[in-house]
Amino acid sequence: MAFSLRSRSAMVVMSRLPEKRSTAPVSPRSSIAKSAGAPIYRPSCAINGAITSTLAHNWSQRILPSCRPYAASTGLFPAALALMLAGVGERLAFYDMDRTITVHPTYARFLLWMALRHAPWRLVLLPLSLLAAIGYVLRLVSRDQLKQINQRLLLGELRVASAAESMAAHAEHVFATNIRPGALERIAADRAEGYRIVIATASYRLYVEAIARRLGIDDVIATDLVSSHGTVQPKIAGHNCYGIHKAEMIAAWMAEHGLDPAQCAIRCYSDHVSDIPMLELAHEAFVTNAHMPMRVVARERGWPEIDWPGALAPQHGVAQPGATG
Structure with a gap:
């Protein structure tokens, strides 16, 4: 999946937006994972690199959600401000x-850690895990299959x-x-x-x-x-x-x-x-x-x-x- 990462630039136009109400839905906050209890991220961003992360956090969490639809729908804000609000990005480090x-x-070490603590008898199955690894080297077993085989051998189903x-x-x-x-x-x-x-x-x-x-x-x-x-x-x-x-x-x-x-x-x-x-x-x-x-x-x-x-x-x-x- 490919997408462009080219930065956008906004032209400062000192005019008012037309009296047209936006119908675009406001995205709800979501947790980082679908599992219950996943922590909610509280965002921080920088506006053109000129605002500190703390101030940017306040803009992104408190100001933007209310100002963006207001500016776009009422025309009471200059177009330049509306463009700036719409163009706020985020800094991400993967x-x-x-x-x-x-x-x-960490993967194999985790399986061994859990086997030792929950089912030590599974360690006798390690030779089968070695055979699966050889199958992977010979391209008889895919990477996904190898992970699943090792998990079944050393961990099984886990509550x-x-x-x-x-x-x-x-x-x-x-x-x-x-x-x-x-x-x-x-x-x-x-x-x-x-x-x-x-x-x-x-x-x-x-x-x-x-x-x-x-x-x-x-x-x-x-x-x-x-x-x-x-x-x-x-x-x-x-x-x-x-x-x-x-x-x-x-x-x-x-x-x-x-x-x-x-x-x-x-x-x-x-x-x-x-x-x-x-x-x-x-x-x-x-x-x-x-x-x-x-x-x-x-x-x-x-x-x-x-x-x-x-x-x-x-x-x-x-x-x-x-x-x-």
């Missing part, structure tokens, strides 16, 4: 998670309520042992510039949201699982959030939140060539902790390369919530 924010991949404590402990463990301090610092810096931080990852939302909350991040785009009556099945719902599907899911997320790409400033961070479609969406693409194929592409396209040491994260987070509302 971060891959595994090996970008984290030092090591989310009974596993909540283990998943929270897993998030604490990941934060304490598997987060790059440089990533935390960059997240904090982006947030200070007024960027809304979004994790976009192929890992399962099932456990990523807890890690995101530990990092002070509300917004997550991830691979979803089929669930019924509080039980998660070893089956991917929709697409694995990987490759071109990740870019498509980002575009769908933006549409769901009423964000026009042409009016947003977008940064993307990733370590892997599979995320080239995501990086191509950005005004600013950053290649982080990358393997050599990704570095080759970065040098061809002029994307900056960043290397964050793989040291353990501090026990108390750098990336604190609140600067973006």
Whole structure:
């Protein structure tokens, strides 16, 4: 799915809008996920880079919803002001998670963590998991199938309520042992510039949201699982959030939140060539902790390369919530 990211410019016309009432519906607020209890994002944006993120938050949350339809319908505001209100964009920073924010991949470690705590007997099935991995290398098994096979072997069906404590402990463990301090610092810096931080990852939302909350991040785009009556099945719902599907899911997320790409400033961070479609969406693409194929592409396209040491994260987070509302 492709869309233009070219910025728009507005002509200042000191005239009044015609006396015509807009029929365009006002988009309601929505949570970041369809699951119950998902946190509500409180937006912060910058107006032409000249207003601080705090003031922009007040404009976007308190002033714009009331002023935009009023200006468009009554003609009491100059057209230039109406155009400015309509053209307010948002700053977005999309971060891959595994090996970008984290030092090591998280998927297999999560399955082992849960198996050890809920069904240790499943560890005897690890040789079957190895066979599935060989099948993937031989292209007999797809990436999606491999993930589902491993989940069925090591996790099976999972009652989310009974596993909540283990998943929270897993998030604490990941934060304490598997987060790059440089990533935390960059997240904090982006947030200070007024960027809304979004994790976009192929890992399962099932456990990523807890890690995101530990990092002070509300917004997550991830691979979803089929669930019924509080039980998660070893089956991917929709697409694995990987490759071109990740870019498509980002575009769908933006549409769901009423964000026009042409009016947003977008940064993307990733370590892997599979995320080239995501990086191509950005005004600013950053290649982080990358393997050599990704570095080759970065040098061809002029994307900056960043290397964050793989040291353990501090026990108390750098990336604190609140600067973006």
